Amino acid sequence: MYPEVGLTTVYRQVRHLEKTGRLHAVDTGDDALRYENTPEPHAHLICPRTDTVVDIPLTVLFNENAIPPEFEAESIDIRIFGKWRGQN
Numbered sequence: 629m630y631p632e633v634g635l636t637t638v639y640r641q642v643r644h645l646e647k648t649g650r651l652h653a654v655d656t657g658d659d660a661l662r663y664e665n666t667p668e669p670h671a672h673l674i675c676p677r678t679d680t681v682v683d684i685p686l687t688v689l690f691n692e693n694a695i696p697p698e699f700e701a702e703s704i705d706i707r708i709f710g711k712w713r714g715q716n
């Protein structure tokens with residue numbers, strides 16, 4: 629980070645990016661939020677032991693046709709917690 633940029637400025641910019649939808653907070657269950665700018669809806673595989681978070685496309689997890697056409701999904705949050713045994 630540039631030494632001349634204050635933390636308040638950074639936090640303000642992060643909030644602005646989040647409000648405008650260009651940055652999304654990911655709650656991984658620990659004390660800190662992570663941010664990402666992945667545009668496509670997806671689920672997260674989370675391993676608290678190794679601090680690993682992996683994006684998984686929703687099309688892999690469920691059939692989108694399972695949502696009735698009368699229901700308009702506005703957001704989705706799927707977090708799968710487990711033990712990561714691969715390489716980071």
Ligand SMILES: [Zn+2]
Pocket residue numbers: 654664666670671672682683
């Ligand atoms: Zn993600």
